[in-house]
Amino acid sequence: MALKPGVVSGKEYVELVEACKEGGYALAAVNCIGTDSVNAVMEAAARNNSDVIIQFSNGGAQFYAGQGMEDGFQAKVLGAVSAAQHVHLLAEHYGICAVLHTDHANRKLVPWVDALVDHSEAYYEAHGRPLYSSHMLDLSEESIDDNLTECARMLERMAKLDMSLEIELGITGGEEDGVGHDIEEGADSSHLYTQPEDVLKAYDLLTPLGHFSVAASFGNVHGVYKPGNVQLRPEILKNSQALVNEVHNVGEKALNLVFHGGSGSEKDKIAEAISYGVFKMNIDTDTQFAFANGVGKYVEEHMKAFIHQIDPDDGTPYKKYYDPRKWLRAGEQSFVARLDEAFKDLGSVGRTLAK
Numbered sequence: 144m145a146l147k148p149g150v151v152s153g154k155e156y157v158e159l160v161e162a163c164k165e166g167g168y169a170l171a172a173v174n175c176i177g178t179d180s181v182n183a184v185m186e187a188a189a190r191n192n193s194d195v196i197i198q199f200s201n202g203g204a205q206f207y208a209g210q211g212m213e214d215g216f217q218a219k220v221l222g223a224v225s226a227a228q229h230v231h232l233l234a235e236h237y238g239i240c241a242v243l244h245t246d247h248a249n250r251k252l253v254p255w256v257d258a259l260v261d262h263s264e265a266y267y268e269a270h271g272r273p274l275y276s277s278h279m280l281d282l283s284e285e286s287i288d289d290n291l292t293e294c295a296r297m298l299e300r301m302a303k304l305d306m307s308l309e310i311e312l313g314i315t316g317g318e319e320d321g322v323g324h325d326i327e328e329g330a331d332s333s334h335l336y337t338q339p340e341d342v343l344k345a346y347d348l349l350t351p352l353g354h355f356s357v358a359a360s361f362g363n364v365h366g367v368y369k370p371g372n373v374q375l376r377p378e379i380l381k382n383s384q385a386l387v388n389e390v391h392n393v394g395e396k397a398l399n400l401v402f403h404g405g406s407g408s409e410k411d412k413i414a415e416a417i418s419y420g421v422f423k424m425n426i427d428t429d430t431q432f433a434f435a436n437g438v439g440k441y442v443e444e445h446m447k448a449f450i451h452q453i454d455p456d457d458g459t460p461y462k463k464y465y466d467p468r469k470w471l472r473a474g475e476q477s478f479v480a481r482l483d484e485a486f487k488d489l490g491s492v493g494r495t496l497a498k
């Protein structure tokens with residue numbers, strides 16, 4: 144199977160998801176906040192011959208537009224549009240397939256997603272494809288029926304534009320950009336594990352409407368915390384697939400599953416989750432740290448250049464050290480190196496469908 148390099152959506156996106164599940168690998172879905180992180184993701188994908196998912200949280204999109212923009216809602220919408228246009232222009236030149244996606248949107252952020260779908264409508268009219276490949280709705284705080292009713296409404300809108308919807312069932316622990324849940328030590332953690340019956344309910348309702356994926360909770364947590372609070376139980380994913388197959392006879396991996404909170408997870412649990420049909424693993428915390436770590440090391444090594452333009456003792460000019468291209472590049476390189484590791488863990492190295 145070969146796809147044109149660049150942003151994929153619709154049938155091409157479905158092909159990419161199926162290739163992952165059939166080939167037993169997953170795509171890294173990397174949270175980005177600006178051109179530095181977006182370009183680092185494309186660089187890492189290109190040098191690993193891996194396809195990749197570039198995603199923006201509402202805060203990441205806002206940062207892309209600029210923290211100084213007065214209207215925060217407008218910044219969240221326009222930042223996401225601007226970021227997508229950047230990727231549409233450049234991804235094909237990196238020679239890989241890129242999926243454009245937005246991360247968690249709870250009830251408060253549904254208008255953000257609707258506004259982005261409006262932009263995809265206009266883009267579709269002009270270019271015959273949507274601006275974003277997919278969006279996520281995370282209404283996991285609500286009852287299963289309220290959650291799915293809203294997801295169905297959104298998917299009906301998006302399917303007309305060849306877009307896919309990611310939904311969340313059960314609760315991913317921790318917090319991602321103000322959307323999420325604190326983990327209480329010793330508290331009842333049953334809500335951190337998705338019920339296969341709920342997944343079946345989603346499958347029944349959404350399958351006739353369009354393409355969708357499920358972020359199911361199996362003890363996964365956003366961020367990197369002290370281990371031992373919750374246990375990863377990937378067999379929940381297996382049980383969900385089995386229930387759907389038992390009822391509909393659609394094969395062992397009919398569901399498109401998403402692994403949130405992948406940072407800091409045990410490698411064997413990642414491999415197990417992929418074997419049950421996970422095609423996408425989100426990574427944010429570990430790449431955030433990698434970027435900061437790269438910059439931090441650079442600053443430490445060239446401390447004087449961050450305090451003096453010219454050395455007060457011997458007059459050495461420091462321009463070539465404080466040039467932001469130098470220290471931002473150090474952050475990018477560290478970010479790329481962390482993604483080399485992620486692609487390896489996910490088995491996507493050398494698997495690009497781009498030809």
Ligand SMILES: [Zn+2]
Pocket residue numbers: 247315319365403404425
């Ligand atoms: Zn998440």
